[in-house]
Amino acid sequence: MNNVNTNALIQVRELTKFFPIYRGAIFRRKLGDLRALDGVSFDISRGETLGLVGESGCGKTTTGRTILQLEHPTSGKVFFEGRDITGIGKYEARRLRKHMQIIYQDPFGSLNPRMTVRDIVGEPLLIHELTKGRGEYRDRIDSLLKMVGLNPAMAARYPHEFSGGERQRIGIARALAVNPGFIICDEPVSALDVSIQAQIINLLEEIQEKFGLAYLFIAHDLAVVRHISNRIAVMYLGEIVEIADRKDLYREPMHPYTKALLAAIPIPDPEMEYSREHSMIKGEVPSLFDTPPGCKFHTRCPIMQKICRESRPVLKNMHGNEHMVACHLVI
């Protein structure tokens, strides 16, 4: 996975991000590193959706932010259209955002409450000088709002006048304004009501088809991720433990953590639930500051062996069909 593939839109290679932890004000000393990302690699092709799942604190959001260059990685590289974009300057990063955008989880916190919807959606148009003149600017905003299912007549209103689902639509319109090729969706539906989630998921699918967008879809809800993604990567404590086509991942999960995640999700069918095992793993996720040696999952793993405590497994390709697993015990 270390060769640079020019067909991929996004390539992430051995990405690590450590946040140093300090203690004390005058005699400040470094206590160690919080290993948020620890050697993450994957590709995303044009028009493809890669789902990224895992429990809170596993590094999903940091992965997204590091790709966008909102965080500088400690080591590793990110390529966009074959070009190395790791550690580029502010000016270049700004130009890059014409091609990659992000949709946030919290539709209440991610829109400026003092700006009207028109200003929010129009801001990227002004920054990147994408429209000429007042008329074109307004027309573009109107068409963006229509595209996401909002009435352009509401453009003069403020975010607080909208519901959660509508606010998420505003966020999507803002991301679409620059005509990007790649959007990071960071838990875009987790804060929404069940009946509204489906509306937003369908909208994301529609615009993907229309504009050939690639998504990095970050979520903790495996059912939602399976629905929208082409391939899925499962993260645990800053590492990818399994990555596969969504069909293979659900039909044939290999990593014990993936199996446990799948079992933990209740299926809305009482007859099926009756015969399922639910909690396969016990205990809490260890702290990122003090990650276990060897395989990071060994403290909770139901099939742990001696080797798991001693050496760290690497992602290896199973059956040659791009189904990759990092586990000593999967052969």
Place this chain on the structure above:
Amino acid sequence: MLLQVRNLSTYFLADNGVVKAVDDISYDLEEGETLSIVGESGCGKTVSALSLLRLIPDPPGKIVNGKIIFEGRDLLTLSEDEICDIRGNRMAMIFQEPMTSLNPVLTIGHQVMEPLMLHKGMNRKEALKECIELLKGMQIPDARTMVGAYPHQFSGGMRQRVMVSMGLSCNPRLIIADEPTTALDVTIQAELLDLMKKLTRDHFTALIIITHNLGIVARYADKVIVMYAGRIVEKALTRELYRSPLHPYTIGLMESVPRLDQDIKQKLRPIEGQPPDLAYLPSGCSFHPRCRRAMERCRRESPTLREVSDNHEAACWIYE
């Protein structure tokens, strides 16, 4: 019958009129049974639970009508002292947010021991012993030292275990769990709910689980109430509800969630529109603006809950 709720209505007086948060709901619960109340945010599920414990802030809220018969007594006629004797003792509540519902300046032990000393008349020593047993029962590691710890030293999952221990401490007959695991990760959620279900089964405690997650309902509940805009729109045994949902809202909810056991790339069928503002409810059936099967009558008249098949009730004109 452990609990009989009859025509319960809880209203809030707001600047822009009366908000009917809970409007004329009735249901029964037997000893040891698990009931799930499902619905989206603002449908009245939490208010209906708070009403049972008479925890509605008054003003602006008020239980305007109804009866809550619990262990043979109508809770709405009791004095404040009498209801205090029931809260946390015969009927306990577990709140959604394990981060904010524990007191940050008191130790875990102090908080779990409080109901034991208050309701069971235990002295400190007895309460401490019982508290350690409870924490052990919830599989909190190293319970003996943990009683001296403060909530911030616990993770979210551990705090929720403490909350459950507090709820179970006086061996109540009814536990109300309001979105008990929404803030937790899925693996922790499954472990905690399994444990909670086991403990309530062992003690034959009735359980009301308030949730928006249809999977949790399917896994843990014996029967279900579906709420929309303050009213019950469907009531059934869990298996029956999933086998043949009746109300268009319930059907809509089921079709709008992606499922792990279904074919992929089947397009989701969302319920169009937004849940209504409770202060400005639509005329007739509150669901009619979003309903795929709305008829002229739905715009004018509000349907009442009626039995469509055995033990399966729905409030919808299409079953008239």
